[in-house]
Amino acid sequence: MAKEITKRDENYSKWYNEIIQRAELAEHSAVRGCMVIKPTGFAVWEAMKAELDRMFKETGHVNAYFPLFIPKSFLSKEAEHVEGFATECAVVTHHRLMVDPNGKGMVVDPSARLEEELIVRPTSETIIWNTYKDWITSYRDLPLLINQWANVVRWELRTRMFLRTAEFLWQEGHTAHATQEEAEDEAKMILDIYAKFAEEYMAMPVVKGVKTANERFAGALETYTIEALMQDGKALQSGTSHFLGQNFAKAFEVKYMTKENKEEYVWATSWGVSTRLMGGLIMTHSDDAGLVLPPKLAPTQVVIIPIPKPNEEIDAVAFKIMADLKAKGVSVKYDQDTTKRPGFKFAEHEMKGIPVRLGIGKRDLEKGVVEVARRDTKEKSSQPVEGIEDYIVNLLDEIQKNLFNRALAYRTAHTTEVDTWDEFKSVLEEKGGFISAHWDGTTETELKIKELTKASIRCIALDRKEEKGKCVLTGNPSEGRVLFAKAY
């Protein structure tokens, strides 16, 4: 295996794939478009999941589980919804195999055809709303705030590790409310949770916004999104929260009795983030030396390396430091492998993104210090063994902040206001990133711009300032700027 990985500015896609391989996050499986998430990668996902789950529960949501299979007829009950997913569904048609009468191996038993074909869920709105119909009869049953952690399948034609795979893991929240306002508030609150999670835990700055009609979830009245900017200047839609209005309630006849004894349709939301966040995490922070993980999500936050190899004296100090760190809630590993040299270990743990490395050698011990190397800046310093645990706790915090600030600075530097079409094209071509420009509000213009430049409207930022202007393409009046970018 080569020592170095491909550099970001040489071939970003290749770099991304190599990081995943070398950091042992995931690998391709024997099934086309599906990946194996390896223990290291899954540990990061579990850390993300644990925090998100906590945040959902804190705001009154509960977990449940709905079936993997959805009767085909369910999917077609909401017209826009089915249209959005029809082209990427895996369909179960049979339930039995038999020995091939003409040869070796197994074939599908033609007599075992299902009466109604089943769709492997691409998302669960339909099966869930079919269920909610029975659960909701009174205003007393509302709001209904349910989340599920599940896998879904979307038959993608072109896949990329974590960013777009045929099967992926996610959470999908599905809520029912008595009033429109309550449902809209729910969708926005979840967006806030997503943004908070992305920024505080993933150290990934995001723009909160709403999608244009064209980019909206199939079946939603409003789609809120968090958009992040990757190091290659492309945007990543990282989480979405949808206000579904009464579309699904009407399609599945979900009505409740108000206090006034009147029958009303409920108001709905759905929202989700997926293992795609892993892709965002990798691309936001990592560098040409490998993966960089923010301390709050790193399965191992500190690694201790004995130089040149473990001995009694070094072990004693290492175990003491480990115990002190563990007592402070820091996850730490002591690399006692005697078959690898320190230099190899340094590079290996850098590749895997461990935030802090401690090196302990005889010379260090004589001086009562250890070497502390931080992954984000690659800076090294000697620190006294005495009180090292407090130093590390602060350092982890500092690294977490630095990663966020660094990513934010990148995004700020790569968000460009443009007012002319020529400028739009040249910035997109030469610099990339978000382009903040006026848009006349029509789908027609949006599609035209996409056709001409491949840039789409990522979102209309929630905090954008009102500002009269002229559409960058058509010159028609505009109420404010929107964010354009090429996207994953």
Place this chain on the structure above:
RNA sequence: CCAGAUUUAGCUUAAUAAGGUUUUAAAGCGCUGGACUUGGACUCCAGGAGAUGUAGGUUCGAAUCCUACAAUUUGGACCA
């Protein structure tokens, strides 16, 4: 799904511009055992295992040429 590229052992690569001499497909790394080693992927000794993506075709003879399929990959179309 469209266009291009790729596919030889766990990984990386070799096998003359050209199908054939000992091609009985070669090697390095990794693996196993040992030595050495106080700061960046060493070095040395010993050991064992391992491959031409799949299916056809051309040929006296195919890793090498052709076709199809598959997977991967880059760019695109499509896509919450």
